[in-house]
Amino acid sequence: MSICLIYFVTFLFFSVLSFLLSLNFMILDYSLMLEYEMLSINSCSIIMTILLDWMSLLFMSFVLFISSMVIYYSEEYMEGDIYLHRFIMLVSMFVLSMMLLIISPNLISILLGWDGLGLVSYCLVIYYQNIKSYNAGMITALTNRIGDVALLMAIAWMMNFGGFNYIFYIDVYKNSMEMYIIILLIMLAAMTKSAQIPFSSWLPAAMAAPTPVSSLVHSSTLVTAGVYLLIRFNFALTSNLMLILLFIGTMTMFMAGMGANFEFDLKKIIALSTLSQLGLMISILALGEYQLAFFHLLTHALFKALLFMCAGCMIHSLSNCQDIRYMGGLIKVMPLTCTYFMISNLALCGLPFLSGFYSKDLILEVLSMSYLNIYIYVIFFFSTGLTVCYTFRLIYYVLVGNFCFYSLSKINDNSKIMLQGMSGLIFLVIVGGSMLMWLMFPTPYFICLPFTMKIMALIVSFFGAWFGFELSKFTLNDSLKSFYLLNSSLFFSSMWNMPYISTFGLNYYPIKLGSKLYKTIDQGWSEYYGSQNLYSKISNTSVFLQFMFNNNYKIFMLLIMMWVIFMILYI
Amino acid sequence: MYYKLLFFNSLMIGTLIAISSYSWMGMWMGLEINLLSMIPLISDNKNMMASEAALKYFIIQTMASTLLLFSIIMMSMKFMYQMNLITYFNLIFNTSLFIKMGAAPFHFWFPEMMEGLNWLNAIIMLTWQKLSPMVLLTYSNTTSMYLILTIMFSMMISGIMGLNQTSLRKIMAYSSINHIGWMISSIMLIEIVWFYYFIIYCIITINISIMFMKLNVFHINQLYISMNYHILLKLFFALNFMSLGGLPPFLGFFPKWLTIQTLIQSNMYSIAFIMILMTLMTLFFYLRITFSILLLSKAVLTFYTQPKINTNYIMAFNFITLLSLIFVTLMFNFL
Numbered sequence: 001m002s003i004c005l006i007y008f009v010t011f012l013f014f015s016v017l018s019f020l021l022s023l024n025f026m027i028l029d030y031s032l033m034l035e036y037e038m039l040s041i042n043s044c045s046i047i048m049t050i051l052l053d054w055m056s057l058l059f060m061s062f063v064l065f066i067s068s069m070v071i072y073y074s075e076e077y078m079e080g081d082i083y084l085h086r087f088i089m090l091v092s093m094f095v096l097s098m099m100l101l102i103i104s105p106n107l108i109s110i111l112l113g114w115d116g117l118g119l120v121s122y123c124l125v126i127y128y129q130n131i132k133s134y135n136a137g138m139i140t141a142l143t144n145r146i147g148d149v150a151l152l153m154a155i156a157w158m159m160n161f162g163g164f165n166y167i168f169y170i171d172v173y174k175n176s177m178e179m180y181i182i183i184l185l186i187m188l189a190a191m192t193k194s195a196q197i198p199f200s201s202w203l204p205a206a207m208a209a210p211t212p213v214s215s216l217v218h219s220s221t222l223v224t225a226g227v228y229l230l231i232r233f234n235f236a237l238t239s240n241l242m243l244i245l246l247f248i249g250t251m252t253m254f255m256a257g258m259g260a261n262f263e264f265d266l267k268k269i270i271a272l273s274t275l276s277q278l279g280l281m282i283s284i285l286a287l288g289e290y291q292l293a294f295f296h297l298l299t300h301a302l303f304k305a306l307l308f309m310c311a312g313c314m315i316h317s318l319s320n321c322q323d324i325r326y327m328g329g330l331i332k333v334m335p336l337t338c339t340y341f342m343i344s345n346l347a348l349c350g351l352p353f354l355s356g357f358y359s360k361d362l363i364l365e366v367l368s369m370s371y372l373n374i375y376i377y378v379i380f381f382f383s384t385g386l387t388v389c390y391t392f393r394l395i396y397y398v399l400v401g402n403f404c405f406y407s408l409s410k411i412n413d414n415s416k417i418m419l420q421g422m423s424g425l426i427f428l429v430i431v432g433g434s435m436l437m438w439l440m441f442p443t444p445y446f447i448c449l450p451f452t453m454k455i456m457a458l459i460v461s462f463f464g465a466w467f468g469f470e471l472s473k474f475t476l477n478d479s480l481k482s483f484y485l486l487n488s489s490l491f492f493s494s495m496w497n498m499p500y501i502s503t504f505g506l507n508y509y510p511i512k513l514g515s516k517l518y519k520t521i522d523q524g525w526s527e528y529y530g531s532q533n534l535y536s537k538i539s540n541t542s543v544f545l546q547f548m549f550n551n552n553y554k555i556f557m558l559l560i561m562m563w564v565i566f567m568i569l570y571i
Numbered sequence: 572m573y574y575k576l577l578f579f580n581s582l583m584i585g586t587l588i589a590i591s592s593y594s595w596m597g598m599w600m601g602l603e604i605n606l607l608s609m610i611p612l613i614s615d616n617k618n619m620m621a622s623e624a625a626l627k628y629f630i631i632q633t634m635a636s637t638l639l640l641f642s643i644i645m646m647s648m649k650f651m652y653q654m655n656l657i658t659y660f661n662l663i664f665n666t667s668l669f670i671k672m673g674a675a676p677f678h679f680w681f682p683e684m685m686e687g688l689n690w691l692n693a694i695i696m697l698t699w700q701k702l703s704p705m706v707l708l709t710y711s712n713t714t715s716m717y718l719i720l721t722i723m724f725s726m727m728i729s730g731i732m733g734l735n736q737t738s739l740r741k742i743m744a745y746s747s748i749n750h751i752g753w754m755i756s757s758i759m760l761i762e763i764v765w766f767y768y769f770i771i772y773c774i775i776t777i778n779i780s781i782m783f784m785k786l787n788v789f790h791i792n793q794l795y796i797s798m799n800y801h802i803l804l805k806l807f808f809a810l811n812f813m814s815l816g817g818l819p820p821f822l823g824f825f826p827k828w829l830t831i832q833t834l835i836q837s838n839m840y841s842i843a844f845i846m847i848l849m850t851l852m853t854l855f856f857y858l859r860i861t862f863s864i865l866l867l868s869k870a871v872l873t874f875y876t877q878p879k880i881n882t883n884y885i886m887a888f889n890f891i892t893l894l895s896l897i898f899v900t901l902m903f904n905f906l
Binding site for chain 1: 659670680683839
């Protein structure tokens, strides 16, 4: 029995278990809290806490289900890899950290899971050992490190309250200055983990990881950890912070949706789509609808995991080629994979009655119901249109058209294990949305909108699809439309220059200063006044004295006599 | 060569007379006996260098003896009722002793002469011949600026000059000059500290020099080959040099520790500071010898057979002396 199968069965079992428990807890409206006091210093107790309610159990069951499928899937995807055991172990460690994060309402135990996520995701990004992975891993780890530090500082601030169980203090967050700082730091941590705008550049870079990792870690679970943290803290967010978060979330959504339209790397397109959806979650959270954010988090995890698995299947068949310009017409050679790909893509777009529809449409309608300004409204709907736009562009490039890969290629749909792993998810991608809506919202949302606003989502989706097709259409004698505006294309495709900001922008001056200091101080003045010059002075003196002392016996004796005579003369 | 036995005995007797005599004249006489019996020990009619060394030694020591005798006579004259006159003759007296022991401004004969000696004579020169001038210095002990100047000169000259040497005998000579500086500083304050210093210095120097003698090496580059056939000896050799430099887990740290503490208790901070700082240069060339031997990849020649030497007693002795810092520290309570 292979290691993949062992972990697949284990995770699947626990997934089903926690799903059933979640249903039970939901029906009973019950939550369970286990506390184990480790030690108590200075009337500040350090407690390991486990909080089991329907939310954590449901999220846990989804994470476990997706990870079980991904592990099953990676048996074939990672086939022949000599470090497969390490890979599976790392993924399991990741799941474990995620569990710790989900079930703990305590900042210290959250930090345990949080740091575990950062470390394991670093290890997974650098799994393929090359320079690109190394750089990607470094930017991932360091960006997440900011969040870790913010969380640590929040822990330090929480010592004022004599305990780290934030769940008890959530009511006083809005009244106290210290708690304001804490929630600010928590927000910062969540923003780094969920790759919101100043920290976005790591998410596309992290696509250097193996595709199953991207599927599990960088689409459905790790990046949603920040959203989950904010969901747990949502009562504490003051209205100012909500507005900041809303602005950042919408900007991220727009930026990522725009960037995905210019990207040619298959995995990066999906990564940017993930980023866009994260922005959506954050912004609906910032509107106060934390349940909707959680709902979208779960459905998004399902279809995005499947999307990545399909992409991995294609990459696997196309001998590790990720560039969508080499693909095309894959529907003819890999029909089942492409069907899954299409389903999850359409779920992402929010095609009615697929899982994405229930969450996304609800979010948009709740937004339309609310009384926010026109900017927020426009950017929400524009980003929805962009989602459909890049999805149809992707479909245009990958699924239909001419086959653009090498003439000699072995592309088929025979990868049985991968398809089985994907098939495990497809059911949930289709019915997950409606199922979750029935579960989570016993009383449906009341939506009352004029007809045009009601169908606005549909209209922008149609326009998005049309533009996505038109803008990416390319023929032999005509260049891409985006080449007419080369500078703005470059700007949008490079995520509004964010990768430069978080790499060269940060370290350019320190490194320059370091080189200057190294040249002037380390190799310059401190050598001049320190070791080298001192050494050369001493050895020159030594050479000089050697010359003086060499065979001048008579002179030295004369000098001694002169010294004695000099002394006698004084008497 | 049996005459060497005779002269070796008279060498010992001369020193003993010098250090145990009640009168200045007796001391002078002991020094003369010591000098005159050292000359035949050095001289070797097959080696011109040895003869040259003997001559150099004779000339310089005679001059020193002359000065010594001169200052003794002048000091004992009746018109020496003024203290400051005594001070001047005391300076001449000290000068002569410094020449005899080879302290720094009067050291120039010492390394040159050492270059002509074999290792056995070098051991005598480095250790036993230092004894009588130092004991005499304790008798004319004045904490004067002159002594301090000599200490500083010894420190600087030994450190700077030793850096440029490849001859092991010269390195040992400069190392001895450095230790003379330390010993003079201990003479200046507490004689018992000098006593410990001298004994421990002699032990370490004899250990090192016996190894050189057994392996028959005179220059640094010879060490690379000779030491490789005796790996354990190499280790002990290196540790001995660290001990000589005064690194803490070894015996050589003990006298330096005492001296530094004595100096600080007498509020002589700056001289202690200068001594420690200048000894670092000495330590540098010790470590340069040992590290290059220990760390450079060794070349063992297949068809070259080093004459087998018995290193057991050297090792045993080294082992005891290197690691006896704790015991010496304990013993210090009872002495």
